[in-house]
Amino acid sequence: MVVYNINQVSxxxxxCPSGLFSRMNATMRFLIWGAMPFGALLGGLLGSTIGVRGTLLAGAVGRSLTFLPVFLSPLRRMRELPSYVEPAGEGPAAGPLGPRES
Structure with a gap:
């Protein structure tokens, strides 16, 4: 998990432009952590319809296939990460709407 987290955050x-790091991280956290209640709800529904063993089996099969999107994407063949180059005259204080007011 440590290696995964370092790589996915990097x-x-x-x-990403430096002025958007917070927004990008907040959006990703919302998507990842926000999906957990739906997974719990789905697990509860499956448990009550197909039983606990069937639900655990479905979860194990589903979890074993989570590598497929990355495995089948161009990410696997990348040797260097894409990078964002700040436009001339704009530093970290400039965001998507221009320089910050002091």
């Missing part, structure tokens, strides 16, 4: 931040 891959997300490399092409």
């Amino acid at each position: 891959f997300r931040q490399a092409p």
Whole structure:
């Protein structure tokens, strides 16, 4: 998990302008953590319809296939991360709407 987290955060931040790191990280956390209640609901529904063993089997099969999107994507063949180059005259204080007011 440590290696995964380091790589996925690095891959997300490399092409992102520095002024948008917080928004990008908040969006990803919302998507990832926000999906957990739906997974719990689905697990409860499956448990009550097909039983606990069937639900655990479905979860194990589903979890064993989670590598497929990355395995089948161009990410596997990348040797360097894409990077964002700040436009001239804009530093970290400049965001998507221009320089910050002090």
